Amino acid sequence: MEISFISLEVVKSTNDEALDRIAANLATEGEMICANLQEQGRGQGGNCWESEAGKNLLCSLILTPHQVVPAKQFILTQVVSLGVLNVIESWVTNETCRVKWPNDLYINDKKVGGILFQNIIKGHILDFAVAGIGVNVNQEAFSEELPNAGSLKNFCGMEIPLTQFRNQVAQSIDQFYQLTYSKSGIQQIETQYLNKLYRINQWNNYRVSEREFIGMIVGIDEFGRLAVKNQDGQVRCHLFKEIEFVV
Known part of the structure; x- marks a missing residue:
């Protein structure tokens, strides 16, 4: 995949910019739309994404993943999550750097990034996929409403060149993306x-329908649902927003 960068100053959302390019028949696979500031950045499930201008990676990558059947589209979330986490x-x-299901990026117990996919399906073909990527790179302070937010700089103690980081992320995602063929x-x-x-494979507290229980994540099913085993040995698969991690 050939990566090309479109750099913008301020946008409502890089995903919106990508979707507009697709709607106007201007988009090609590998375009990465980047912005210094998003006025209406979104996370998974409609959550707001807070970011200080010029400090973080805010971008959307356009894919044409015709090799992936729509029912198995979660593989794209895995590709982008691993690609960013690798960098x-x-x-x-x-x-300790980990992916918190389905697509949050964590260092220890601090959230440093997230991914939002918006896919366009035509018939039985995954025509376009837009991967919105937000990573807290050089921001040092966060709102009190985000008690578990952190950044790479918080942990490594140094200013990271954003252009270099962006290029590394694009290359890393592409390496994982090629595996989908x-x-x-x-x-x-x-x-x-x-x-x-x-x-x-750890026992932790979770909440489903306001009921808290102790469970263990044992895997992901073929549709990307989270498989959690309770203390009675029963395994149930959960959709996003159906299960809550109790921190």
């Missing part, structure tokens, strides 16, 4: 995602 680990070498490559992605999954 985070290269800068923050002495901490083969069955063995997809298996490799799925294995690595599980190995990097936050709280995998």
